[in-house]
Structure formats: C-alpha cells, structure tokens
Amino acid sequence: xxxxxxxxxxxxxxxxxxxxxxxxxxxxxxxxxxxxxxxxxxxxxxxxxxxxxxxxxxxxxxxxxxxxxxxxxxxxxxxxxxxxxxxxxxxxxxxxxxxxxxxxxxxxxxxxxxxxxxxxxxxxxxxxxxxxxxxxxxxxxxxx
Numbered sequence: 001x002x003x004x005x006x007x008x009x010x011x012x013x014x015x016x017x018x019x020x021x022x023x024x025x026x027x028x029x030x031x032x033x034x035x036x037x038x039x040x041x042x043x044x045x046x047x048x049x050x051x052x053x054x055x056x057x058x059x060x061x062x063x064x065x066x067x068x069x070x071x072x073x074x075x076x077x078x079x080x081x082x083x084x085x086x087x088x089x090x091x092x093x094x095x096x097x098x099x100x101x102x103x104x105x106x107x108x109x110x111x112x113x114x115x116x117x118x119x120x121x122x123x124x125x126x127x128x129x130x131x132x133x134x135x136x137x138x139x140x141x142x143x144x
Contacts, residue, residue, distance in 0.1 A: 025049025028074045028107070031132060035101040039144035042136055046070050054140035062139055069131050076124035078109045086112045086122060093118035093125075103129065 025048045033042040045053045050067045053059045062070070079085025087110035095102060096117025104113045105128065114125050136142040 025051070026108075028070050029077070030106045031128075032104045033101055033132065035099075037100055037144070039142060040101055042132070042142070042144075044132060044135065044140075046135070052135050052139055054136055054142060057140065060139045062135060066131065066135065066139075069127070073124055073128050073131060074107055076122075077105065077107050077112060077128075085109075086124070093120060101129070103132070 028046045028048050031042070031044040031046070033044070034040055041055075043055055046062075047053075047059075048067075048071070050062055050064070051059045052062050075085075077085050077087040079088055087105070087107045090110050091112045091114070093114040095115035096119060099115035099117040101116045102113070103115070103125075105111060112125070114121055116129065118125075133144070136144060
C-alpha cells in the first residue's frame with residue numbers, strides 16, 4: 001500500500017517541477033523613455049529572471065549586479081502597505097524648464113512619471129535613470 005502512495009507523490013513532484021521550469025519570468029518593470037535628443041525613445045522591459053529587452057528586440061541577459069539593482073529599484077518604487085512608494089502613489093512629476101528625457105515606468109503596483117529635470121525626485125528616480133542608461137548602452141547596444 002505504501003508503494004502507490006510513493007509513486008503518486010513522485011508523479012506530483014515531477015509535474016510540479018515541469019510546470020515551474022522553462023516558463024517566462026515575471027517583469028520587474030516596463031519603462032518608456034522619450035525626449036528631445038536622438039536615441040531618447042526607448043521601451044525597456046526588465047525581467048525578474050535576469051533579462052532585458054529594448055524596443056521589442058532580442059532579449060539579453062543582464063549581470064547579477066544589474067538584476068540586484070533592478071530589484072532594489074522596484075522595491076523602492078513600490079514600497080509596501082505601511083510605507084507606499086512612488087509607484088503605489090502614482091507619482092507624476094512635471095518636467096523642469098530644461099527637460100531632455102522623460103520617463104514613464106510601470107511596476108506591478110503602479111506607475112511613476114518624471115523627467116531628468118523634475119523637481120522633488122526621490123533618489124530612486126536617479127538610480128532608475130542610471131540603470132536604464134547602463135542597460136540600454138552596455139546590454140542592448142543602443143547609443144543612449
């Protein structure tokens with residue numbers, strides 16, 4: 001009687017492993033960047049499995065350090081129930097007088113919008129802009 005139970009457990013575990021393997025990872029965030037300079041237009045999808053896709057092109061792997069940075073940025077953007085972050089609050093900062101780049105970012109919990117010259121940016125917005133440039137240039141091979 002124990003043998004059928006063991007077989008059933010093994011079959012269930014195998015099925016669970018097969019379902020969990022090989023599927024696409026969740027997106028950490030989707031970013032759209034626009035601006036007044038050449039190469040400003042960008043759509044970037046950063047995946048929790050350590051990937052990035054720029055402008056609908058090929059998916060590239062990102063480094064562990066870049067993935068850690070992306071996850072920390074998303075954590076800061078989202079915050080939690082007790083201390084909601086900018087995304088949960090749907091922060092939309094107006095561009096400053098000399099705006100060049102504009103960012104719109106969607107996470108699981110909301111969106112943020114800001115420009116490079118927006119007043120009152122939290123530090124996470126600067127980190128996001130820096131990571132965006134790094135991924136676009138050094139991983140996706142874009143000029144900006």
